[in-house]
Amino acid sequence: MTMPTTPVTATKQVYLFSEGDGSMRDLLGGKGAGLAEMTRAGLPVPPGFTIATTACNLFLANDEALPPGLEAEMVSQLKEIETLAGKRFGDSQNPLLVSVRSGAKFSMPGMMDTILNLGLNDRTVEGLIAQTGNERFAYDAYRRFVAMFSNVVLGYKLHNFESVLEQFKHREGVKEDTDLQAETLKDLVRAYKAMILRELGIDFPEDPVIQLKMAVEAVFSSWKNPRAVTYRNHQKIPHDLGTAVNIQAMVFGNMGNDSGTGVAFTRNPSTGEKALYGEYLLNAQGEDVVAGIRTPQPLSKLAEDLPEVYRQFVAIAERLERHYRDIQDMEFTIERGTLYMLQTRSGKRTAPAAVKIAVDLANEGIITQSEAVLRVDPASLDQLLHPQIDPKAKLDVIARGLPASPGAATGTLVFDADEAERLGREGKNVILTRVETCPDDIHGMIMAQGVLTSRGGMTSHAAVVARGMGKPCVAGCESLHVDLERRQISVNGRMFDEGDVVTLNGSTGDVIAGSVPTLAPELTPEFRQIMVWADAIRKLGVRTNADTPEDAARARDFGAQGIGLCRTEHMFMQPERLPVIQKMIMAETERERREHLARLLPFQREDFLGIFRAMEGLPVTVRLLDPPLHEFLPNLVDLSCEVAVLKATGSNPTLLREKEVLLRKVHSLHEANPMMGLRGCRLGLTYPEINEMQVRAILEAACLLVQEGLQVFPEIMIPLVGHVNELAAVKTHLESVAQEVMEKAGVKVAYRFGTMIEIPRAALTAAKIAEHAEFFSFGTNDLTQMTFGYSRDDAEGRFLNTYLDRKILADNPFETLDQEGVGRLMEMAINEGRKARPDLKLGICGEHGGDPASVGFAHRIGLDYVSCSPFRVPIARLAAAQAAIGSTLDRDK
């Protein structure tokens, strides 16, 4: 864009559309700049001018008085419009009518919006009749103008006009507004004006210039109305921008069958298909298309109705798209065979359309590949990878919980895992519904379509396991009462029994009664193309969080360059293993523990064989056991109640004794704040034999594959390190285990040892920790929890909502990384860690790895990779590419 060619003086406040251009948004607002740009491009735009934002600011600063000279300038520019339109403002023969619209730099609800047909009065209405030959139309326009002006300029409520209108309709014995005759409408105008005089004590202004002046003042004033202020606060829009006002000659699409109005997109906004897409009505006004009283025609039909106008429109649409280099959403009016463009803007589009349009535009040479990459919102890709509820479907939403794992799932309600498994094996679709899930429910979750719980947060067992499985889950749906005994749920007075069908929307948290049409995901060629371009641009690696060979394979398919986090605890929760690990926990001696661990070893080795194979040639970061051991045992409250009841009833002494033993162990492992208790490397230092078994399994699996000739790169990650001595002690012990396994196998494996940085103290002492770690993986979930002092389970859905509603926090820090606090710790750790060990590998393995804003931050602070769940890998790839482009732009500035 270039600067406007017309000389601009410091005091100029009113710009003809032909004097501005698209770059002048600060001065002319978004709409004004757009109209100027179209006018400059030679498109048929009804003539008009824009009053600059500077005038608004002077007005507000000057106690709401129009700045000196403005009125004169307006009147003078109005002359230009009259010339261009061939009509005269206030003329009784050939009157010029105008629209008045606000237009700030950023589109903003809450501002005064539009007044149409300004300039009408008892004299000019006659001219309008003369122009249109339609008295009814003219008076209908007149009564609408009076109501609209009185409402937005005089602040008189619209419903007052509606009551009068109803009286008139009643008097005339008609039902529809359209049935009122011209004479009645003329009476109505009189009645409206009388009411204004009676109620407000003022004569409705007849002078068009005064009408215009009052309208401009109303627009300026509306900058300060409370809704607008709130909106700006919310959107962080500065309050000193001010708004512009656009005055434009009216054109009419309802002047006969050579007139009309319509809307169109240059491409299909749902699919992205390259074809003009829109509809129109002949002899109609803009609002008729929207109102749906008559059925609009598809745009192609215009070629038959008005072939010349159609050809003209097609050419304009193409020009606009090339000019703006994006799909355009256009409004047009045809007045007596003349085409007028009223608006064009970039069109909103669905996620699949966004991808297709971006790739097509690039292939057509209209935009570059980098621009194509920037055109797609990474977060929207989620829609392309999971089945989605058909956006057109009507939904009976019965409750809303946390959107714990995205996608849609439909099935019958089932209340226990065994039943879910049984029905699942029969090929039935089921939704496993529990108060909370626990490791005992895994087999049911595997066979269920989706998981629904009434308790627990985004990191509850149900949520974590479901996300890992890529299965939809709605968690912590607290309005739902789950009655496991009666096998039913009740919610807001409605009951649903086992066998009833529900649908979960794991992307929104909605629980929907009945089944709902869904759309299957589809990886289109355009999707693959844009990913190829993104990969060529991005600097940041993208790995995945995956705990199974299936997840690993899927993520690799989605472009993952390795595993950044393989959580070993989920492996222990499988049904054939859980009893063994429970026995291990109950063991009284190290010897006993080792015996049970020896039984787990083959399982773990098998896990790693599968995962290493799926990720052959790529690094696999395995996190050693992290959660507190009590997570593998029954819940303290449930078990305590069971024991108390057994005691009180005396019904089963043998069972009581057994449960009491278990309860004692659960008690002894119980923690006040398990998040900050005996877990991670603290567990590894307390029971070294557990880590030892795990490292043995990792290395044995790696050795076997190396012997087969495969390439494996295990990265063994020690979690929850806060002091270098923890890492040093654990690592020294495990190094010897690794060496022993390799010596026995006679094989060398290229493994590394590293650590999670998820404790603030680890970040603060990163220089020392880096001496013992070959890589850092930022566990941003826990790092966020501890840096903020938030327990995610307790914060989300509780005080965090209050914080987000009250704007105490701009974003949920568990979704979008807090750059100011958590990010500062990360930057310290990166700088000091790399100083101590220049080849230190750095990544993120928290859920932020799949959040576009956080991926951008990861790029800027120089991480080597992010790691996220398989379905978020494409999101991260795209976001990383956008960040890389952004950095280039920054650099080029």
Add this chain to the structure above:
Amino acid sequence: MTMPTTPVTATKQVYLFSEGDGSMRDLLGGKGAGLAEMTRAGLPVPPGFTIATTACNLFLANDEALPPGLEAEMVSQLKEIETLAGKRFGDSQNPLLVSVRSGAKFSMPGMMDTILNLGLNDRTVEGLIAQTGNERFAYDAYRRFVAMFSNVVLGYKLHNFESVLEQFKHREGVKEDTDLQAETLKDLVRAYKAMILRELGIDFPEDPVIQLKMAVEAVFSSWKNPRAVTYRNHQKIPHDLGTAVNIQAMVFGNMGNDSGTGVAFTRNPSTGEKALYGEYLLNAQGEDVVAGIRTPQPLSKLAEDLPEVYRQFVAIAERLERHYRDIQDMEFTIERGTLYMLQTRSGKRTAPAAVKIAVDLANEGIITQSEAVLRVDPASLDQLLHPQIDPKAKLDVIARGLPASPGAATGTLVFDADEAERLGREGKNVILTRVETCPDDIHGMIMAQGVLTSRGGMTSHAAVVARGMGKPCVAGCESLHVDLERRQISVNGRMFDEGDVVTLNGSTGDVIAGSVPTLAPELTPEFRQIMVWADAIRKLGVRTNADTPEDAARARDFGAQGIGLCRTEHMFMQPERLPVIQKMIMAETERERREHLARLLPFQREDFLGIFRAMEGLPVTVRLLDPPLHEFLPNLVDLSCEVAVLKATGSNPTLLREKEVLLRKVHSLHEANPMMGLRGCRLGLTYPEINEMQVRAILEAACLLVQEGLQVFPEIMIPLVGHVNELAAVKTHLESVAQEVMEKAGVKVAYRFGTMIEIPRAALTAAKIAEHAEFFSFGTNDLTQMTFGYSRDDAEGRFLNTYLDRKILADNPFETLDQEGVGRLMEMAINEGRKARPDLKLGICGEHGGDPASVGFAHRIGLDYVSCSPFRVPIARLAAAQAAIGSTLDRDK
């Protein structure tokens, strides 16, 4: 100290005692430097020399070969000793015998220690007989030497010699070693040597020079033995210091009644009284004094036995004390009327003695007041302020828990608070014993002498409340099984019933059967004196943590300069208030909550009236409500069990319904990690009416007192801030409440608003937070919890023990502030906070405020004050003074 006057060449490796001095610890080790210093001071020290640490390092570097020239130098210096002693090494008439002792720079267990009588062989033993006229003595010395040498130099186990000795005693039919005759001992020496030849294949070395060489080599080698290496690792002593070896002529105190041996202190090490204090035995060796076979005489008696020697000793003792400027602990031997000083060192002393000695020495002009302040270990003051268990008492310790609140308490076991209160009112001493205490127990705790719990950590309810009350508490005594139904405890098979007497040592965590004599605390004039000196020196303010007027008054008596932390939650836990706050929590609407809060307001106002009065003229920092609300309700597990049992038995439907309502609330407030949940300012933002009532109470109380003409300085502290917006929102609201109260009262109060810095994010964003806070108080307890990711309740007594045992952590970070991690965050917050607001007030209100090392850190990083429990105020005052002196020393360097 000056450098040695004898010229030292680079290669000199052996120093006569007369060639060194006390400053040469690097070269001569601690013992060698001490002997040299005494020798230079002209004291009668048996002659000898020291082989330098440099020789040891050469030896170790050179594959354990003595460095070239060393042997020649030793032999040459030996000649000097022979001259001084008037004896000859290896002479059969008048043999010189020597002791060989290791002596590193720092005293170090695990090193080879001592060989006595080196130089004995079959020829020189005859000379010894000639010298002493005592054949039995000579052979006894000989057989001991052979055994000792074989053990420490040849590595042959001592018990082998003991078996042979036992055989001989059996053969001779005697019971005691002392009953063996000279002839038998002569045989024993032969048998020992034969055993060495048989078992080790070597002849016992007869040549005294070879004996000496081998002994020196053994000392050098022992630098590398595993115990010594472990000790150095532990104490962070560098491994490259090496050890020196001291060779000294033997003297004998058992050469008749003009000989003797003894130990003495220059002052009484128990009381500090200025009087020579010690004991001796005539015709005895050093070990006889210790062995207790004969009863030693008090030193004063020596004035009768050997008046000249006594006069000489008194003079030497006085000289030594003046020379070393501290109480001396001396060993001496008298050989045939000649006094020899064998050792002098600063004497160990009790805490009361340390205070008295320091003050006396300063008053005597021997040390300065600053030095006096440095001479007392601040932590030891704890002993002076609480009743202590008489260290001489024999204790029947039945269990050990956490030392949750210091001091000793004796009383009868009582298992519920009502009974404790009843008996307490009758004037009986009781120990309230519970699994855990809860707010319902407060009235019992108030009347109890001490509190004992089987569960809970250092921050459990029992611990926190007891510390606040200055009442001894042993918490989390897990080996104790408390049976509330039978009203008894069992521990390791022993039973104690209600009414049985126990004693708690809250300083060690010991639970002791029966009553135990205790010593009452006494604030001596010397104590008050040293505090005055400390206060004149220190820069750091010392405030107290106090929640009641009584605590405030006591702390002020101990020198507190205001309150740094007044916790308002403890006020809610009093019996007449708890039901009201419980109702407030159960309320469904804000209106209902406000009604209950209105009932609490007068109580809170009363609290603050008392506290402000007690602290008149000094600042009082009041923390707004901090803990999660569920802490005021019954425990989830207990209540769940109650409901489950009521349900199962169907016994009381009315009670069941009532309890179910309560349980629902407890459930809804239950948190997975309450430490990181809805508490602090999060609570204030969720239920603003609570903070509002508190600020109203604070300001109303302050206004009343100002009207009385008193000076009050309330500092209102908003807890748990992690983001500046939290502080800004809470403060804005509360400012308006404060203004309203003051306007109504027509009074101005000099109040401030500030915040705790206890969330890592707050420290990381301190610059922004300081814009809204007039003071920062570092809540180092929580800051430590979150920086380390440790839940204190879960860590202490669990994995933290493992960490301390394994030296993964040098100190418990909840006792001694972690300077590297937590301290780094604090320094960031201080620097950036002060930059944003130069007059920002900064303090610590965690328990670290009473830990001397942490107080030193607080001084160095420039805090304005520390705040600690009342009983720790003197400790903090002293530690702050020491830190100030330390800083001056650093600066003067």
